[in-house]
Amino acid sequence: MKKLLLLSLLMASGLTQAADDIPDAVKNFSEQQDITIIKKIDAPGGAPAWLGKYQDMGVTLFLTPDGKHVVSGYLYDEKGKNLSEAYFQKEIYAPLGREMWKTLNAAHPLKEGADNAPRRVFVFADPFCPYCKAFWSEAQPWVKAGKVQLNTLLVAFLNSDSGRYASAILTAKDPVAAWREYELSGGKTLPKPEGSASRETVETLQKHQTLMDSLGASATPAIYYMNGQNELQQVVGMPDEKQLLDMFGPKP
Known part of the structure; x- marks a missing residue:
């Protein structure tokens, strides 16, 4: 695929x-x-x-x-x-990255932060991923300072309950608030499901998983952002301090 x-x-x-x-x-x-x-x-x-x-x-x-x-x-x-690598980067990898960035922006993530934030970051996250929680927590100072817009695309594959938890968050009255409360509680506070997951919610999770697979990631968090050269960057797993600064900018 x-x-x-x-x-x-x-x-x-x-x-x-x-x-x-x-x-x-x-x-x-x-x-x-x-x-x-x-x-x-x-x-x-x-x-x-x-x-x-x-x-x-x-x-x-x-x-x-x-x-x-x-x-x-x-x-x-x-x-x-x-010298070939420069051709590959300029003519293949960078243009493909920009097309993939458009695809990410056309998705419907849980959006935290202003649309006019100078930096935008996308992350694929499973409700049961501890490193996803750690990354979300690390991102909050930049989000609160208006420096970064964090876009979370929920996926469900780590745990047999991942789909149920992700669906409960996506179908909440305010999914972004539900995700925030869930993360702040360390995964203990989950919205009460309103019946079984709708077909639309299941399709959304499937689309997120397909998109994540197409981007070449097989673990969470799978993080994507554009660098200063307008090139798509990928970080899979919990970023280190340097990677956080690269994607978010100087600490607020």
């Missing part, structure tokens, strides 16, 4: 190059190796080169002078610096 999402994002972003613009040797090799050609690049050294994607990784392809042979791999300069 992740591979299909990334490929669809590449196509939607206009990053794939028309097959007619690609030499036969490069096209045939990429098709046989299941490589998606993104674009032709102006690589140093004069060899015609193309940027491609294999599974979820970038790859550079070089055409030999006779036009009949292809070399795949990384491009290095005379000092041994990997």
Whole structure:
């Protein structure tokens, strides 16, 4: 599913190059190796080169002078610096990250903090995740100071009761207040469920889980934010002090 999402994002972003613009040797090799050609690049050294994607990784392809042979791999300069990684980051990972950021912003999280806060952070959290509670607590000074908007997307997979707890919070009269009270109580105060979880609530939890999976995270908290270079950043697990400052900014 992740591979299909990334490929669809590449196509939607206009990053794939028309097959007619690609030499036969490069096209045939990429098709046989299941490589998606993104674009032709102006690589140093004069060899015609193309940027491609294999599974979820970038790859550079070089055409030999006779036009009949292809070399795949990384491009290095005379000092041994990997030049291909810069192409991958600029042309593949950063654009895909921005598309994924749009997807996160189109979701319906539990939103704490002002919409005009200078920083926005998304976190996938399970009601039974102790590190999610720790992260929520660490974030509060920035949220209260108006520096960060914290967006929580509840998922349910750690405990057999995770779905019931998450549903109770999402169906509360004020879900954000219910989540806050639940976190402040250390997981002891839960809204009284109003009957069984609605189909809509179950679908919401499933959508959150699918989105989390597509972003490559398999544990909570799974945290996402944009850095100063407008690149999507991921932190899975409880962030350390440096990571907290990177995502939230200076302490208020």
